[in-house]
Amino acid sequence: MKPNQLRNTILDILIRIEKDQGFSHLLIDNEIKSNRISAKDINLLTEIVYGTMQRKMTLDFYIEAFVSTKKKMDAWVKMLLRMSIYQMVYLDKVPDHAVIHESVEIAKLRGHKGISGFVNGILRSVQRDGVPDTGIIKDQAKRLSIETSHPEWLVKRWINEYGFEKTKAMCNANLVKKQQSIRIQPLKTTREEVMIKLKSLGFEVKPSYLSPQGIIIEKGNILTTDLFRDGYVTIQDQSSMLVGEMLHAEPNMRVLDACSAPGGKATHIAEKMEDKGKLYAYDLHQKKVNLIKKKASDLDLTIIDANQGDARNLSELHDIESFDRILVDAPCSGLGVIRGKPEIKYHKKEADIQRLSEIQLEILHSVSPLLKKGGLLIYSTCTVDIAENEKVVQEFLKDHPDYQLDEKFFEQLPDEAKSASGITTYGFQLFPQDFGTDGFFLARFEKNG
Numbered sequence: 044m045k046p047n048q049l050r051n052t053i054l055d056i057l058i059r060i061e062k063d064q065g066f067s068h069l070l071i072d073n074e075i076k077s078n079r080i081s082a083k084d085i086n087l088l089t090e091i092v093y094g095t096m097q098r099k100m101t102l103d104f105y106i107e108a109f110v111s112t113k114k115k116m117d118a119w120v121k122m123l124l125r126m127s128i129y130q131m132v133y134l135d136k137v138p139d140h141a142v143i144h145e146s147v148e149i150a151k152l153r154g155h156k157g158i159s160g161f162v163n164g165i166l167r168s169v170q171r172d173g174v175p176d177t178g179i180i181k182d183q184a185k186r187l188s189i190e191t192s193h194p195e196w197l198v199k200r201w202i203n204e205y206g207f208e209k210t211k212a213m214c215n216a217n218l219v220k221k222q223q224s225i226r227i228q229p230l231k232t233t234r235e236e237v238m239i240k241l242k243s244l245g246f247e248v249k250p251s252y253l254s255p256q257g258i259i260i261e262k263g264n265i266l267t268t269d270l271f272r273d274g275y276v277t278i279q280d281q282s283s284m285l286v287g288e289m290l291h292a293e294p295n296m297r298v299l300d301a302c303s304a305p306g307g308k309a310t311h312i313a314e315k316m317e318d319k320g321k322l323y324a325y326d327l328h329q330k331k332v333n334l335i336k337k338k339a340s341d342l343d344l345t346i347i348d349a350n351q352g353d354a355r356n357l358s359e360l361h362d363i364e365s366f367d368r369i370l371v372d373a374p375c376s377g378l379g380v381i382r383g384k385p386e387i388k389y390h391k392k393e394a395d396i397q398r399l400s401e402i403q404l405e406i407l408h409s410v411s412p413l414l415k416k417g418g419l420l421i422y423s424t425c426t427v428d429i430a431e432n433e434k435v436v437q438e439f440l441k442d443h444p445d446y447q448l449d450e451k452f453f454e455q456l457p458d459e460a461k462s463a464s465g466i467t468t469y470g471f472q473l474f475p476q477d478f479g480t481d482g483f484f485l486a487r488f489e490k491n492g
């Protein structure tokens with residue numbers, strides 16, 4: 044693919060993320076599947092799409108220094124400038140003059156002569172003068188917001204909840220490229236076997252310390268391997284693996300996974316049960332239920348009974364006190380997965396958080412009668428926010444005297460995790476800066492026997 048064709052495709056993806064609220068990883072996956080682009084170009088495409096989205100607000104701050112605020116710019120022109128300046132400031136793979144040339148060609152292709160002149164003028168100014176220093180922003184929260192490209196409301200909210208230093212570390216950690224981690228299917232292989240195989244293929248790998256089934260991939264793409272195609276491994280963040288570890292599901296138990304798609308945790312739990320017993324998995328959307336079925340089938344697991352269902356109505360389908368274990372991996376704002384899905388930080392609104400915390404509490408409340416006395420329930424989210432995490436736990440406990448936080452939870456955490464700063468009375472908040480995982484929260488309740 045010619046350089047400006049590749050840049051044009053990148054621009055199309057970025058425009059779709061912004062205009063249609065698309066997800067970067069899905070749009071990139073579609074491009075990979077289309078086979079139109081070589082592996083080398085896919086790497087560059089991924090880097091520019093993620094980088095431009097990750098740094099969008101910083102890039103806008105740079106652009107504003109060169110453009111009169113009165114000038115109205117088409118969305119595609121702004122995005123073209125963002126991706127070009129991103130390459131000039133943060134990447135040294137392509138020389139500035141080549142970035143400018145390709146961007147001007149795209150501007151010519153998409154707009155009139157005036158626009159290509161405008162793009163050329165700005166990019167040449169960036170090349171000549173460099174970008175402005177964010178140090179000129181006096182307000183601390185605003186500066187952090189622009190420097191790390193997180194909306195100001197979110198930065199202020201996090202500062203209020205966790206303090207400035209932790210917020211700063213979190214915002215910076217969200218800009219670091221996400222490391223891929225995989226989980227081995229222990230009924231088919233061992234971690235040692237998979238690590239040896241991957242090393243022989245030129246991968247750089249290390250064991251996860253959050254899960255004995257986990258492997259961190261520092262170099263290599265697991266999607267291209269037979270191990271992945273044949274269901275010996277699946278992709279899962281280490282923080283999510285902690286749920287499967289901490290639920291302590293055993294063979295022949297009856298387990299409920301109330302919000303299950305795409306089935307990452309359900310399949311892990313089924314592995315822990317040695318594929319014996321019964322695991323009922325529900326999701327609100329039928330299309331997503333098919334993803335659970337596919338994942339279970341890819342990993343050769345048979346005990347998962349996946350169906351469409353609203354977690355708020357499951358007591359109509361199951362007897363009370365009929366489950367040994369329940370997982371509520373609730374729908375959430377996803378503020379812990381910004382590293383892999385940068386658009387989340389711009390699309391989410393503060394008002395979403397209140398609405399989500401109400402749904403989370405409603406789901407917990409609805410499934411609570413279904414757990415056997417003495418059984419365990421995990422509540423988890425992939426977000427970093429007190430209202431959706433600790434506060435939900437607190438509220439749930441207030442309304443459910445038959446439940447208590449399981450004291451053994453903390454002592455059973457992996458040793459490396461025990462000293463983490465996110466351990467509180469109400470659960471374990473993993474911050475992205477702690478272990479290089481997603482931001483994630485989990486709490487384990489026990490029903491009084």
Ligand SMILES: C[S@@+](CC[C@H](N)C(=O)[O-])C[C@H]1O[C@@H](n2cnc3c(N)ncnc32)[C@H](O)[C@@H]1O
Binds near residue numbers: 303326375
């Ligand atoms: C965090 S994701 C679950 C991830 C999954 N546990 C895994 O490990 O792969 C939350 C899921 O809840 C589903 N969901 C949202 N509202 C729901 C509801 N009322 N009942 C059941 N599922 C719901 C969403 O469709 C989404 O797939």
